[in-house]
Amino acid sequence: MDNRNDSLDPRQDGNPYDATDATERRGVSSSTSQDQAAANAVGAGSTEDLPDDTFASRGAVKQTVGIGRKTESGSVIFPAFDDHHPPEKDLIDDCVHCGFCLPTCPTYVLFGEEMDSPRGRIYLMNKGLNEEPLNDQMVRHFDLCLGCMACVTACPSGVQYDKLIEATRGQVERRYERTAQDKAFREMIFQLFPYPNRLRVAAAPLKLYQRFGVGDKLKKAGLMKVLPKRMRAMEALMPMLTKQQEVPEFSPAVGEKRMTVGFIKGCVQRVFFSEVNAATVRVLNAEGCDVVTPKAQGCCGALSVHAGREEEFQAFARKLIDEFEDSGVDRIIINAAGCGSTLKEYGYLLRDDRAYAEKARNFSAKVRDVSEFLQELGPVAERQPMPVAAAYHDACHLAHSQGIRKQPRQTLKQIPGMEVREIKEAELCCGSAGIYNMVEPEPATELGDRKATNVLNTGARMVVTSNPGCMLQIQASLKRMGTSMPMAHPMEVLDASIRGESVETLLLNR
Amino acid sequence: MGMASSRLVDRMTEILGPEGVISEREQLRAYECDGLMNYRVIPEIVVLPETAEHVQRIVRYCHDEGIPFVARGSGTGLSGGALPVESGVLIVLSRMRRILEVDIPNQRVVVEPGVINIWVSQAVADEGYYYAPDPASQIVSSIGGNLAENSGGVHCLKYGFTTNHVMGAEVVLPDGTMVNIGGGKAPDAPGYELLGAFVGSEGTLGIATKITLRVVRKPASVKTLLAAFKDTEEAGDAVSGIIGSGIVPAAIEMMDSLCIEAVETAVHPGFPQAGAVLIVELDGPEAEVSSQFDQTIEICEKANASEIRIAQDDEERALFWKGRKAAFAAMGRIANDYYVQDAVVPRTELGATLKRISELGSEYGMRVANVFHAGDGNLHPLVLYDNDVPGEAEKAEDLAGEIVMTCLEHGGSLTGEHGIGRDKMKYMPKMFTTEDMDTMQLLRCAFDPHHICNPGKVFPTPRLCGEKPGPFHMHPVQKAGLAENF
Numbered sequence: 001m002d003n004r005n006d007s008l009d010p011r012q013d014g015n016p017y018d019a020t021d022a023t024e025r026r027g028v029s030s031s032t033s034q035d036q037a038a039a040n041a042v043g044a045g046s047t048e049d050l051p052d053d054t055f056a057s058r059g060a061v062k063q064t065v066g067i068g069r070k071t072e073s074g075s076v077i078f079p080a081f082d083d084h085h086p087p088e089k090d091l092i093d094d095c096v097h098c099g100f101c102l103p104t105c106p107t108y109v110l111f112g113e114e115m116d117s118p119r120g121r122i123y124l125m126n127k128g129l130n131e132e133p134l135n136d137q138m139v140r141h142f143d144l145c146l147g148c149m150a151c152v153t154a155c156p157s158g159v160q161y162d163k164l165i166e167a168t169r170g171q172v173e174r175r176y177e178r179t180a181q182d183k184a185f186r187e188m189i190f191q192l193f194p195y196p197n198r199l200r201v202a203a204a205p206l207k208l209y210q211r212f213g214v215g216d217k218l219k220k221a222g223l224m225k226v227l228p229k230r231m232r233a234m235e236a237l238m239p240m241l242t243k244q245q246e247v248p249e250f251s252p253a254v255g256e257k258r259m260t261v262g263f264i265k266g267c268v269q270r271v272f273f274s275e276v277n278a279a280t281v282r283v284l285n286a287e288g289c290d291v292v293t294p295k296a297q298g299c300c301g302a303l304s305v306h307a308g309r310e311e312e313f314q315a316f317a318r319k320l321i322d323e324f325e326d327s328g329v330d331r332i333i334i335n336a337a338g339c340g341s342t343l344k345e346y347g348y349l350l351r352d353d354r355a356y357a358e359k360a361r362n363f364s365a366k367v368r369d370v371s372e373f374l375q376e377l378g379p380v381a382e383r384q385p386m387p388v389a390a391a392y393h394d395a396c397h398l399a400h401s402q403g404i405r406k407q408p409r410q411t412l413k414q415i416p417g418m419e420v421r422e423i424k425e426a427e428l429c430c431g432s433a434g435i436y437n438m439v440e441p442e443p444a445t446e447l448g449d450r451k452a453t454n455v456l457n458t459g460a461r462m463v464v465t466s467n468p469g470c471m472l473q474i475q476a477s478l479k480r481m482g483t484s485m486p487m488a489h490p491m492e493v494l495d496a497s498i499r500g501e502s503v504e505t506l507l508l509n510r
Numbered sequence: 511m512g513m514a515s516s517r518l519v520d521r522m523t524e525i526l527g528p529e530g531v532i533s534e535r536e537q538l539r540a541y542e543c544d545g546l547m548n549y550r551v552i553p554e555i556v557v558l559p560e561t562a563e564h565v566q567r568i569v570r571y572c573h574d575e576g577i578p579f580v581a582r583g584s585g586t587g588l589s590g591g592a593l594p595v596e597s598g599v600l601i602v603l604s605r606m607r608r609i610l611e612v613d614i615p616n617q618r619v620v621v622e623p624g625v626i627n628i629w630v631s632q633a634v635a636d637e638g639y640y641y642a643p644d645p646a647s648q649i650v651s652s653i654g655g656n657l658a659e660n661s662g663g664v665h666c667l668k669y670g671f672t673t674n675h676v677m678g679a680e681v682v683l684p685d686g687t688m689v690n691i692g693g694g695k696a697p698d699a700p701g702y703e704l705l706g707a708f709v710g711s712e713g714t715l716g717i718a719t720k721i722t723l724r725v726v727r728k729p730a731s732v733k734t735l736l737a738a739f740k741d742t743e744e745a746g747d748a749v750s751g752i753i754g755s756g757i758v759p760a761a762i763e764m765m766d767s768l769c770i771e772a773v774e775t776a777v778h779p780g781f782p783q784a785g786a787v788l789i790v791e792l793d794g795p796e797a798e799v800s801s802q803f804d805q806t807i808e809i810c811e812k813a814n815a816s817e818i819r820i821a822q823d824d825e826e827r828a829l830f831w832k833g834r835k836a837a838f839a840a841m842g843r844i845a846n847d848y849y850v851q852d853a854v855v856p857r858t859e860l861g862a863t864l865k866r867i868s869e870l871g872s873e874y875g876m877r878v879a880n881v882f883h884a885g886d887g888n889l890h891p892l893v894l895y896d897n898d899v900p901g902e903a904e905k906a907e908d909l910a911g912e913i914v915m916t917c918l919e920h921g922g923s924l925t926g927e928h929g930i931g932r933d934k935m936k937y938m939p940k941m942f943t944t945e946d947m948d949t950m951q952l953l954r955c956a957f958d959p960h961h962i963c964n965p966g967k968v969f970p971t972p973r974l975c976g977e978k979p980g981p982f983h984m985h986p987v988q989k990a991g992l993a994e995n996f
């Protein structure tokens with residue numbers, strides 16, 4: 001085992017990994033040494049020093065079957081699942097093995113084999129209840145699932161795959177021993193992304209590095225090639241950091257007040273796309289909403305729950321519920337699809353928590369995606385013409401997890417002159433999928449390129465989507481293909497229209 | 511079970527590379543059944559060829575070593591046709607999914623067997639064409655599987671089954687020879703109609719590696735209506751009325767109240783609450799469709815339709831069909847498990863058969879939902895049960911069996927489109943005489959004398975093939991009284 005990897009394990013620098021503790025420190029604004037360590041972990045300055053196979057990826061497209069031998073941990077647990085929230089037998093039994101979900105599953109599309117299809121994964125879950133162990137093979141196929149929930153949309157039998165895979169991931173994280181390398185990389189991600197302050201610090205060296213075009217020079221020199229695949233994937237995803245736009249704690253409605261809403265800033269959103277947050281709040285104000293944005297706002301835990309980090313998630317969720325406890329808001333608005341789908345599930349996910357179960361249910365009942373909310377509310381602010389053709393990309397966590405497809409399109413179509421173009425294979429995930437494009441870069445890249453090609457084929461002048469992860473992913477793919485396209489969140493487009501910006505201004509800088 | 515011999519793994523890996531070979535037990539389990547979960551067998555090994563040459567090399571090896579093999583497409587078959595054989599190779603064609611040629615002037619599309627049915631229509635949609643056979647599973651089932659099962663769909667009443675839309679196929683025979691059967695660009699090739707024999711052979715005569723399909727022009731006009739009736743009998747009257755009047759609808763589908771309930775919860779097509787609904791679709795030239803559509807409405811009204819809804823646009827039409835096509839899978843909403851039966855009765859016997867089916871349901875104390883291609887009398891009774899209740903699965907199977915027998919008694923057939931596979935072979939002698947079956951065996955033995963190609967399917971007891979294809983002689987083992995007569 002290469003023990004150099006261990007230096008990347010954040011637990012090494014004396015701060016034992018503890019979600020609750022980490023969340024408690026939320027309010028502290030200055031960066032800690034741990035932040036710095038995390039920053040160094042991903043900082044562009046240090047990655048070149050890493051040996052090539054540090055995070056050797058285990059998956060190659062079309063090669064999920066005979067692979068993984070090198071990084072297998074050999075961990076075997078029988079039966080695969082224990083009594084603490086196993087994938088529920090009742091939910092598994094809803095699957096009638098019809099296969100209707102196969103063609104929309106991105107991993108089935110890539111690999112064409114049963115174990116990497118929803119039907120196959122559900123079958124394996126069933127076997128894991130009492131017949132088969134949790135071992136490298138099983139975990140491999142669960143890991144490869146993007147959690148895009150296209151299968152939920154496709155399933156005529158109403159299988160709640162979202163709950164099944166979340167339970168399965170919880171079991172995997174709790175019981176299966178990953179290899180040291182894999183574990184270290186995952187820990188690093190979870191020490192970074194749910195913490196905006198750290199993420200900002202981590203991204204700072206990247207910012208400089210991008211500003212001076214070091215990345216491009218390295219790429220030209222072929223040096224990027226020697227970076228480990230996962231690191232390279234991460235580097236490729238990092239966008240240019242723009243000036244941070246802070247959202248005030250209270251922002252009053254313009255004109256007659258119609259509602260008071262709370263606003264959730266997101267983690268990746270607030271660091272890399274703070275302008276989206278600013279635009280969202282302006283739009284909400286313009287539509288007659290007082291917007292309350294609790295300042296001490298942590299992560300919603302979406303990344304954690306999707307990775308099966310149950311306790312960490314619960315700590316994040318409780319904290320966020322507390323932060324909105326006395327805010328007196330009618331609705332809680334989120335503009336990031338990935339966060340939204342988890343926020344709406346708090347009620348289910350905290351069902352066992354006596355102190356929080358009810359609060360969580362009430363919280364979830366108030367949560368709305370911003371496009372969903374605006375369509376419920378109905379438009380009042382005047383929209384100025386925005387004559388441009390935009391391709392709308394369905395974020396999986398909006399379309400598949402929340403069933404929100406019409407509302408964002410409607411929001412765009414309410415802008416005079418706006419033409420919304422559909423993207424071929426719209427239901428297919430772009431490969432972003434939370435942390436997926438960092439832990440499984442190869443399938444993610446293939447999906448990203450496929451999506452980018454379909455986006456380009458619309459001939460639209462810009463692409464609009466509601467999730468920061470998708471934006472990063474599509475942007476990275478376009479760049480790899482040697483091209484680019486302006487990209488915006490629906491709220492940025494709407495905000496520009498309400499403010500009477502020109503198309504050119506909208507397209508500039510995006 | 512499981513754990514393939516390392517020699518077999520090595521050889522397959524040599525042909526396909528490690529990424530094309532599955533030999534770990536947990537992974538193999540995902541392939542232990544197809545769309546019919548009642549039968550399960552863990553294959554020795556699963557292989558994922560990417561080219562026809564791969565298939566040929568795999569089959570040749572199997573032939574040389576006497577190893578049985580089974581082809582599998584998307585694994586949606588409902589008769590256990592793709593059920594693996596123990597100590598055999600499962601050849602999965604899901605990675606052979608390229609559309610090789612789109613030749614609109616000759617109305618042909620050439621595809622690999624793993625191509626999904628609906629992709630063919632999508633590939634020619636812009637040119638105004640489509641691929642007519644539309645099994646309800648068309649969004650997932652493979653052309654190879656469709657070919658092997660001679661699949662049909664709701665539009666087969668007017669347009670025919672898969673067999674009417676396949677022009678030719680490249681096939682790897684059970685000894686590894688690669689042949690082309692059927693015509694190329696020109697229809698009606700001389701010689702025996704081997705293609706007709708191959709289509710519907712349920713994977714027992716070889717593996718199709720390339721298939722030439724005929725695509726047809728989209729009709730100028732399509733009209734669809736949904737009519738609600740008090741019960742299946744009244745709906746049946748409407749069906750007889752429509753067909754009797756000389757109209758050939760593109761499709762007539764019937765669903766009973768249980769089915770309606772299930773699809774309403776699943777895909778919300780907005781079907782009326784009724785004892786039965788009919789979906790009738792007419793297509794063709796504008797004027798003809800228009801006048802026949804009015805006639806159809808009249809007939810439905812005469813048959814006491816309580817409500818007639820006409821699809822206003824493509825979106826609404828798609829919704830009607832979505833409701834229909836989701837019917838099987840939607841059963842998961844109202845029952846834990848279900849058993850799909852597939853049988854045919856002469857249209858005139860529909861009413862009587864349905865009545866008997868409902869009596870049988872009450873006798874067994876089990877719910878039976880009915881959805882069917884009413885135009886050609888192809889019934890799909892769905893027996894609902896709960897696998898977790900001991901004995902229910904067996905009871906459901908018995909009931910399903912009695913339903914088939916009822917259909918046979920009414921002059922019907924064992925299967926309309928799902929095939930015999932593993933599930934229905936025991937009923938074959940009820941429909942065919944020994945001579946009938948022997949003749950079929952002659953054909954099978956001509957293709958697969960060593961009985962390695964999807965063995966144990968279609969025929970109740972495998973007939974041992976002689977060295978040479980020819981008339982059947984009693985096998986020495988049999989003469990010695992060591993084996994049953996079959």
Ligand SMILES: Cc1cc2nc3c(=O)[nH]c(=O)nc-3n(C[C@H](O)[C@H](O)[C@H](O)COP(=O)(O)OP(=O)(O)OC[C@H]3O[C@@H](n4cnc5c(N)ncnc54)[C@H](O)[C@@H]3O)c2cc1C
Binds near residue numbers: 098718
């Ligand atoms: C919900 C649901 C609805 C359905 N509705 C219909 C319907 O309306 N009409 C209908 O006809 N069927 C229907 N079916 C049954 C099934 O979809 C069809 O039989 C389909 O053709 C099977 O295709 P497949 O790719 O899944 O084949 P598989 O199930 O994988 O295989 C089926 C058979 O084909 C053989 N086979 C597969 N590929 C090849 C090949 N390349 N060469 C030779 N043999 C091969 C296999 O050995 C097996 O015997 C339905 C199934 C489901 C689950």
Ligand code: SF4
Binds near residue numbers: 105146
């Ligand atoms: S969530 Fe997405 S990747 Fe996972 S099984 Fe479902 S469709 Fe496939």
Ligand code: SF4
Binds near residue numbers: 100156839
């Ligand atoms: S579509 Fe639903 S019921 Fe059918 S195989 Fe997939 S998960 Fe199971």
